[in-house]
Amino acid sequence: MRHxxxxxxxxxxxxxxxxxDDWVHTFTGESDNWIVVMEIRPIESEHTTVAYPFYLTxxxxxxxxxxxxxxxxxxxxxxxxxxxIDLEEINEKQQLLLFQEYPNLLSxxxxxxxxxxxxxxxxxxxxxxxxxxxxxxxxxxxxEQIMLK
Numbered sequence: 001m002r003h004x005x006x007x008x009x010x011x012x013x014x015x016x017x018x019x020x021d022d023w024v025h026t027f028t029g030e031s032d033n034w035i036v037v038m039e040i041r042p043i044e045s046e047h048t049t050v051a052y053p054f055y056l057t058x059x060x061x062x063x064x065x066x067x068x069x070x071x072x073x074x075x076x077x078x079x080x081x082x083x084x085i086d087l088e089e090i091n092e093k094q095q096l097l098l099f100q101e102y103p104n105l106l107s108x109x110x111x112x113x114x115x116x117x118x119x120x121x122x123x124x125x126x127x128x129x130x131x132x133x134x135x136x137x138x139x140x141x142x143x144e145q146i147m148l149k
Contacts, residue, residue, distance in 0.1 A: 025040040027039075027040075029147050030146065033058070033133075033144060034056060034133060034144065036055070038131075053100045056098050057093060063091050063137055066087075068133070071101070079101040085098070129147070130148065132145050
């Protein structure tokens with residue numbers, strides 16, 4: 001199972017980076033049922049310099065009929081999926097982009113990968129990063145909280 005997580009991380013870092021990406025921070029967490037990946041990646045926008053895409057991959061065999069995901073972010077902030085989740089992709093165990101969040105309070109000097117402040121800033125902003133999942137399958141409704149590190 002660790003090979004799958006390692007493959008996903010390598011794939012995201014190598015395959016998901018464009019020529020404009022200077023760095024990408026990746027946080028992962030998993031349970032017996034799910035793999036969650038959250039990235040901090042640079043974007044070109046007049047309003048912000050980074051985005052937080054959240055990805056989900058199903059590990060269990062049961063067919064999911066309903067799914068709700070909510071992330072606990074910085075200082076009690078939350079992000080969730082407002083759009084309909086593609087359950088077909090989830091049930092085929094494909095990695096699915098759940099949602100992409102944009103920071104409100106992120107420091108304008110948020111560090112890139114390998115900068116002196118990198119670890120300090122990451123620990124401050126993302127020490128309590130969690131994904132809360134609620135889903136329904138043939139066994140009923142389930143809830144799970146996955147820590148991302």
